[in-house]
C-alpha cells in the first residue's frame with residue numbers, strides 16, 4: 017500500500033486504541049508526539065524502499081535508502097515479518113529509553129504509538145496481492161483473504177478510491193461516536 021493509505025490507517029488505529037485503552041496519564045508533548053510516532057511507525061516497514069518518505073528527513077536520504085534497500089535485497093522481507101517486528105520493537109525500546117526524558121515525555125506511550133503504526137502497516141499490507149512474509153526467512157507469504165486474486169493491488173483504484181476514503185470515514189465515525197471518551201482523554205492532558 018502507499019504511504020498515504022498507511023498514514024490514514026495508522027491514525028485510525030491510534031485513535032481506536034486510545035478509545036479502547038485510554039492512557040492513565042498524558043502530557044501535551046506525549047500527546048502530540050504519539051500522533052507523529054504512529055505516523056513514523058507506519059512508514060518504518062517500507063524503509064527498504066529508497067523512495068520512502070522517512071529517508072527525506074536525512075541528509076543524502078535517497079542514497080542511504082538505496083544502500084538500505086541493497087541490504088534487504090528485496091522489498092517486503094525482514095521488516096514485514098514477526099522477527100523484524102520483534103527486532104524493531106527491541107531497538108526502539110532501547111533508543112527511546114536513552115533518548116527521551118520521562119519527566120517531559122512518556123517513552124512507553126511513544127513506543128506503543130510507534131508499534132501501533134508499525135503493526136497497522138503490516139495488517140494493511142496483508143490485504144495486498146504481495147502478502148506478508150510473516151515467517152521470514154522462510155519463503156511463505158500470508159494474506160487476507162488467502163486467495164491472492166481477491167486481494168488489493170497497491171496504489172490502484174481500489175486502494176485510492178475505496179480503502180483510503182473509507183479509512184477516513186471510519187476514523188471520523190469513531191471520533192464522532194466516542195466524543196465523550198476523547199474529551200475525557202483531552203481533559204487528562206497536563
Ligand SMILES: [Zn+2]
Nearest residue numbers: 017061062141
Ligand atoms: Zn509495506
